[in-house]
Amino acid sequence: MPPKLETESLTRVVDGERIVDSVSVRIPAAEVAAVIGPSGAGKSSFLRLLNRLDEPTEGTVYLDGRDYREIDPLTLRRRVGFVPQAPALQSGTVVENVTIGDRLCDEPVDDERVARLLERVGLGGYRDEPIDDLSGGEQQRVAITRTLYVDPEVVLLDEPSAHLDSATESQIEGLLEELIREDELTCVVVTHDTDQARRLGDRIVRFEDGRVTQVGAPREVIP
Amino acid sequence: MIEDAIATLLEHASDPEIRTGFAQIGIAVVLTVVVLGVTYVQELGFERELLTTSARGFVQILATGAVIGMLLAAHIAWASVVLAFMIVAAAWISHERGADLPGSFRASLVAIALGSAVVIASMAFAGAIERTMRDLIVVGSMVIAMAMKTNSLALERFTNEISSNRAEIEAVLSVGAPPERVVSEYVSTSIYASLIPILDRIKSLGIVSIPGLMAGMIIAGANPIYAAQYQFVIMLMLFAASAVTCMASTLLVSRYVFTDAKQLDGDVLEAIDG
Numbered sequence: 327m328p329p330k331l332e333t334e335s336l337t338r339v340v341d342g343e344r345i346v347d348s349v350s351v352r353i354p355a356a357e358v359a360a361v362i363g364p365s366g367a368g369k370s371s372f373l374r375l376l377n378r379l380d381e382p383t384e385g386t387v388y389l390d391g392r393d394y395r396e397i398d399p400l401t402l403r404r405r406v407g408f409v410p411q412a413p414a415l416q417s418g419t420v421v422e423n424v425t426i427g428d429r430l431c432d433e434p435v436d437d438e439r440v441a442r443l444l445e446r447v448g449l450g451g452y453r454d455e456p457i458d459d460l461s462g463g464e465q466q467r468v469a470i471t472r473t474l475y476v477d478p479e480v481v482l483l484d485e486p487s488a489h490l491d492s493a494t495e496s497q498i499e500g501l502l503e504e505l506i507r508e509d510e511l512t513c514v515v516v517t518h519d520t521d522q523a524r525r526l527g528d529r530i531v532r533f534e535d536g537r538v539t540q541v542g543a544p545r546e547v548i549p
Numbered sequence: 550m551i552e553d554a555i556a557t558l559l560e561h562a563s564d565p566e567i568r569t570g571f572a573q574i575g576i577a578v579v580l581t582v583v584v585l586g587v588t589y590v591q592e593l594g595f596e597r598e599l600l601t602t603s604a605r606g607f608v609q610i611l612a613t614g615a616v617i618g619m620l621l622a623a624h625i626a627w628a629s630v631v632l633a634f635m636i637v638a639a640a641w642i643s644h645e646r647g648a649d650l651p652g653s654f655r656a657s658l659v660a661i662a663l664g665s666a667v668v669i670a671s672m673a674f675a676g677a678i679e680r681t682m683r684d685l686i687v688v689g690s691m692v693i694a695m696a697m698k699t700n701s702l703a704l705e706r707f708t709n710e711i712s713s714n715r716a717e718i719e720a721v722l723s724v725g726a727p728p729e730r731v732v733s734e735y736v737s738t739s740i741y742a743s744l745i746p747i748l749d750r751i752k753s754l755g756i757v758s759i760p761g762l763m764a765g766m767i768i769a770g771a772n773p774i775y776a777a778q779y780q781f782v783i784m785l786m787l788f789a790a791s792a793v794t795c796m797a798s799t800l801l802v803s804r805y806v807f808t809d810a811k812q813l814d815g816d817v818l819e820a821i822d823g
Contacts, residue, residue: 427724
C-alpha cells in the first residue's frame, strides 16, 4: 500500500537558488511529520509545494500513489488542506469564513458540520461574530476550522501558533493535538520549535539549505 | 483631400476670431506672469516648470486645434481611423499603471476599444451625437479619455489589491475555491474605486461645477437648458464607457495573475512588488 503522501526529488528553484532541493520523503496515513530547521531552510516553501500553491521546478508529489499533477488543483487542495501561519481571514463573520470554500464553489453549506466543528475548536457561541472582534488565538481557530470544514485527507500546518503569545500558543497546540489524534489526520507541521515538533510529530524531518538532512523518530532526530 | 485640409486650415487661421483668441491668450499670459513673479518672490522653486508646462500646453493645444480644423474637412470615414489611433494611444498610456501585470496592454486595448466603441457607435446610431467629423472626434475623444482614466485607476487598484491580499487569496485557494471567484471581491473593489471620479462628477453636476462642454455651449450662445441636457447625455456616455472599460480590463487581467495550475503567479507578484 502506498504512503498517503510521498515526495519524489521535489525541487523548487527561485532566481537560480534551489530553495527546496531534491526532497524525497514518505508520510504514511494518520502520521504526523514535523518539519524543523533554521529560518530560511525551505520548510514553508516545501509545505507550499505539497498542495500545489507553488509549482515544483523538478520532481513531484504522490497522493495515495497518484501523481498530483494528474489531479485537478482545486480538488487536490480540498484533499490536502493548508493552514497558513497567519489566519488570513476575510472580513465578515466566523461562519462566512469557515464556509468560504463551499460558498465560492456554489456548494450548499453544511450548518450542522459548522456547528460541530466550531464546538470542537472552542468557538461554539461565535458562529455569527464578526472576525474583527476576535482575538488572535480565536482567529487562528477559525483558520483551522476553515481548513477542516472541507474535510481534507491531509492537513498542512505552517507554524500554526508562531505569532501567538505563549499561553495561546499552548492552547492552539493542545487543540491541534486533540484534532489530529481524534480524527487520525495525516499531517505535515512546519515548526521552528523543536519541543513542539517532539510533542506533535510521529516523525521528524530536518531541513537545512533546502535539503532534508535527517528523517526519523523524534528521539533519534532531536537530542 | 490634402489640398482641402490645407485650405480649411488657412481659412481657420485667417478668421478674425483668431486675433481675438491671441488677445485673450495675452491677458491669460499676463496673469500667469504675475503668478510666476509671486512664486519667484516666495522662492517656491517651480517657476521653470510653470513656464515650460505653459509653453508646452500652448503649443500642444494650438497644434490640436489646427489638426482638428484640418480633419473637419476630411471624409467622415477618417473619423474611425483617428478614433482608433486615439484608442491605441490611450491603451498604451493607461497600461503603464498595470505594467507589472502580464497582458495589461492587451487588456487595456480591448477594454478601452470595447467601452468607447460601444458608446460612440450606439449614441451615433441613435442620433444622440451627430454623425459628423466634428462631433465624432470631439465627443469621441472625451469618451476615450475618460475610458483611459478609468482603466488606469482600475489597473492600479487591482494591482494593489492583489499585492496586499496575497495571504488571503492563497488561504482561500487552499480550500479549493476557483481563482476567478477568489478575486471577484478585489475585482469589484477595483471597478467601484475606478468609477468614483465619474460618479462624483455626475453627483456634483451643476452644484460644484458647470462642466466644460456645457459652459462652452452657453458661451457660444446655445440655449442653456439644451446645453444642460446635452451635458447630461455626455456624462452618461462617459459613465457607460468607463463602466464597460473597467469591467472588461479588470476581468481580463484578473485571469493573467494565475497560472494554469490555479496558483498566484510568483513572477507577476514579484514584478508587482518590485
